[in-house]
Amino acid sequence: MAARFDHTIIASTDPAEMAAFYRDLLEADEAPSWGPFVNVRLTDGVLLQFAAPPVDFPPQHYAFLLDDAHFDRARARIADREHWADPQRTRPGEINTGHGGRGVYLLDPSGHYLELLTSPYL
Structure with a gap:
């Protein structure tokens, strides 16, 4: 299988706010969230995972x-x-x-x- 981009974690000061911002701006879908991640799924299947990191970023x-x-x-x-x-x-x-x-x-x-x-x- 050819490589395909699947997901990325985006460091966030407020993961829920970030997910809502990206969902609205990109017209993306909500996705199930787990652990520290609030997730958004793009049309092509790429998952954006928003999480607060333990350090400054x-x-x-x-x-x-x-x-x-x-x-x-x-x-x-x-x-x-x-x-x-x-x-x-x-x-x-x-x-x-x-x-x-x-x-x-x-x-x-x-x-x-x-x-x-x-x-x-x-």
């Missing part, structure tokens, strides 16, 4: 590919949040049109960098 970067209609809905959801057209955060409130699509960057409730894009880089 550095911010990570997570990028999600959305179709144009979903991107528009997500952008409407983040209209009141800080967001940028670039990862350096020099173009606030804008989107970028690089790589033949549209993209935007924002911080999630735990301070991780999110990227929403409509066209893959490759």
